[in-house]
Amino acid sequence: MxxxxxxxxxxxxxxxxxxxxxxxxxxxxxxxxxxxxxxxxxxxxPALDLKETPIGVIDRDHSSVSRELIYRLPAQQFSVVPLADQDKVVSRALERGELRGVLTIPHGFENDLLRAQSPALQLVVDASDANLGFLLSSYTERILLTLSSDIVGAQAAARGQPVVIPQIVTQPRTRFNPSxxxxxxxxxxxxxxxxxxxxxxxxxxxxxxxxxxxxxxxxxxxxxxxxxxxxxxxxxxxxxxxxxxxxxxxxxxxxxxxxxxxxxxxxxxxxxxxxxxxxxxxxxxxxxxxxxxxxxxxxxxxxxxxxxxxxxxxxxxxxxxxxxxxxxxxxxxxxxxxxxxxxxxxxxxxxxxxxxxxxxxxxxxxxxxxxxxxxxxxxx
Incomplete structure (x- = not known):
């Protein structure tokens, strides 16, 4: 053939x-x-980043520093929801998926931070979506680190003391998908x-x-x-x-x-x-x-x-x-x-x-x- x-x-x-x-x-x-x-x-x-993720906040300190912390939660990534200080309310909101996380600011948060101590905040994260839970934790920890560095640095500068807060500056270059x-x-x-x-x-x-x-x-x-x-x-x-x-x-x-x-x-x-x-x-x-x-x-x-x-x-x-x-x-x-x-x-x-x-x-x-x-x- x-x-x-x-x-x-x-x-x-x-x-x-x-x-x-x-x-x-x-x-x-x-x-x-x-x-x-x-x-x-x-x-x-769903993208692999945070966009208006609902996070509850319980402010037990009611100080200027606690309000500054809440203010620093960017609106593009977080949708802040004030919560009553009740365990049942927190549990119900997390179980229903109404919130992805709850941040509790304790009493004495401002005083501990101004004395250069390490206050303990509680962050409860809904990790049923592992990626989202990891991102929420990472974003929040980075915001807290920046806030503490700014406040401690400002206090040291006001007292005329050297600021001993080392910072590592990275200059990323993103290729193939810059945005x-x-x-x-x-x-x-x-x-x-x-x-x-x-x-x-x-x-x-x-x-x-x-x-x-x-x-x-x-x-x-x-x-x-x-x-x-x-x-x-x-x-x-x-x-x-x-x-x-x-x-x-x-x-x-x-x-x-x-x-x-x-x-x-x-x-x-x-x-x-x-x-x-x-x-x-x-x-x-x-x-x-x-x-x-x-x-x-x-x-x-x-x-x-x-x-x-x-x-x-x-x-x-x-x-x-x-x-x-x-x-x-x-x-x-x-x-x-x-x-x-x-x-x-x-x-x-x-x-x-x-x-x-x-x-x-x-x-x-x-x-x-x-x-x-x-x-x-x-x-x-």
Whole structure:
């Protein structure tokens, strides 16, 4: 068979897949959602910083210094709520989630601080959200340290004594995201997650659909090889993922959210195509274990969740146990995340990315070899 005829047959089957996807309104709606509204919703996800976090304050001292401390709780980060000095009120507010923390200023706070002693304040933090609890504690401790330094320093200066409060001044330089905009990270992370889901689910669903309708046998007795069948479905769904990614990056992320595009668009979308084909091998493999759409959905979830968890988008790979870090090498999304962030936000070129691209490609070859082997074996 000539290469031209071989490609013509594959392209004809790809056209069939596009038409079937268009007629499957549920799956088509899912594809449109994950590349548009889902990405936009991710930009408004909770950020990893404090914004108007409700904190209760019990002022038992009622002094000028205690009022100064309350005044220094910035309105941008904290929403200060005065509380009655009652344990039940505090407990109820924390249990209901009305407050994220409660700061209690004790009697004699001002006198202890002016005598350069160390007054003990109580800060009760709702740590059901660990990140938020850590940030609230850190912000409050930094404000208290600044206040005590200012007051002790002013007292020493008034007495003509040297101020013995050493300070370490840092000059941070933030690259790639100077404003620390969480939406940039959130939207790109969501895009990579949804691309992974689509690349595995769509080819798997297309192959299982043929099983459910009993048309896979008709395809196999046609002048098409099993490799042509799976390649046509994978390439058709890859083109859908590329189109969806173009809309997500060019319209949703760049125009609506303001995520910059520093690197080369050609390199970025070439890497998406490579990742889509790599992950499609997993979709083909998943379809060989499923007999209907319900089963393939469960299998895809079982595949997608470990891949995402090991990729570093939801948790730091460096914080994982050693045995889990060793498994990261078998997740194709691990390499894709580094490359996508490198191109989009850092402007990395192929010279810096090709080792990861090569490793991801080798994984894809292994997935495809196993998937096509099992697909052929099922119908012998």
């Amino acid at each position: 000539s290469l031209r005829r071989w490609l013509t047959q594959v392209s004809a089957l790809m056209t069939k897949e596009w038409k079937q996807l268009y007629r499957d309104r549920a799956l088509l709606s899912f594809v449109i959602f994950i590349f548009t509204l889902d990405i936009l919703l991710a930009s408004g996800a 620390l905009t969480e939406a940039w990270y959130a939207t790109l992370s969501e895009l990579l997650t949804m691309v992974t889901v689509a690349c595995i689910l769509l080819p798997a669903a297309a192959l299982v659909r043929e099983k459910e309708r009993g048309t896979v046998e008709q395809l196999l007795v046609s002048p098409l090889s099993p490799l042509q069948i799976v390649l046509a479905k994978a390439f058709a769904m890859t083109s859908v993922v590329l189109l969806g990614s173009l809309v997500a990056v060019g319209v949703i992320m760049n125009q609506l959210v303001g995520v910059p595009f520093v690197g080369s668009p050609w390199v970025f979308f070439s890497l998406i195509a490579l990742y889509a084909i790599t992950s499609s091998g997993l979709g083909v493999l998943a379809s060989t274990f499923a007999r209907n759409s319900g089963q393939v959905g469960l299998i895809v979830v079982l595949l997608v969740m470990p891949i995402i968890m090991l990729s570093g988008t939801w948790s730091l790979r460096e914080s994982m146990p050693l045995w889990l870090q060793n498994m990261v090498a078998f997740s194709p999304m691990t390499y894709f995340v580094d490359m996508a962030y490198g191109v989009l936000l850092k402007g990395s070129d192929l010279a810096a990315l090709w080792p990861k691209a090569l490793k991801m490609s080798l994984l894809g070859l292994a997935f495809w070899a196993l998937g096509v082997f099992r697909f052929q074996r099922q119908f012998r």
